[in-house]
Amino acid sequence: MLGVIGPNGSGKSSLLRCLYGFICPNQGRIQLFGRDGQSYSSRSLAKIIAVVQQDTPTELSITTEQLVFMGLTPHKTLLSSTTAQDKEFVASALAKVELSHKAAQEFTLLSGGEKQRALIARAIVQQPKLLILDEPTNHLDIRYQIQILELVRSLGITVIASIHDLNLASAMCDQLLMLNEGQLVAMSTPENVLTENLIDQVFDVRCQVSRHSQYGNPQIQYFYDQYQEQSVAITKELQGTEPETMQSTAEAESL
């Protein structure tokens, strides 16, 4: 499981879109399972890659179960009928994401987190060799963030996911790829990538990295007062006062 991390606009989604063939890179090339990515037809690509995107299409007027059935499409021909095994497979995927009770409900009426889980069930049904997830934990409460990432880890396939929560990325990923302004900054284990220096340099946030008490992976504690001086300076400027005259946090708070 590879986590793609980096600040807003650093190129995480663009990189993932190149991987699943939605856009073509201006430079370099994408190699998938030993073959040039562009040599795959859309159908053969759909058999090996499943994608859960950041923005869910909401115009579909289908039930949750029908949406999950769509995961079988790349494996079917026009004349194929739905088998009992297909139905079992879809039911099992819905159960894995705890949405069995919503099978008959219209997909558009699901909550944001439920939609995300339904899309992950569809990806499971697709039986890909590579699962690409663009911010899969968006909309999910903390329980489902952990559950969904543990679920995709347990599938035994390659997973590439962009993740904003660095502690979650640290806990769930074998490797992390850190981007900044479209450039690769580091690609290694969470221990090597999630250092105080790199987080400061790339995210411009001061933090302390320790070890998780249960698993020993890097655990990040952020320092929250780091932007206070900056906002005080801006406020002072707006008031026509020199920022250097600022004396204390108490003064800042009084503003």
Ligand SMILES: Nc1ncnc2c1ncn2[C@@H]1O[C@H](COP(=O)(O)OP(=O)(O)OP(=O)(O)O)[C@@H](O)[C@H]1O
């Ligand atoms: N098709 C496009 N044409 C031109 N610029 C684009 C295109 N798609 C994305 N960009 C730009 O490329 C940069 C990287 O965007 P991208 O969506 O990959 O970032 P990201 O790391 O996924 O950001 P976020 O964390 O905010 O989702 C952004 O500045 C964006 O405006």
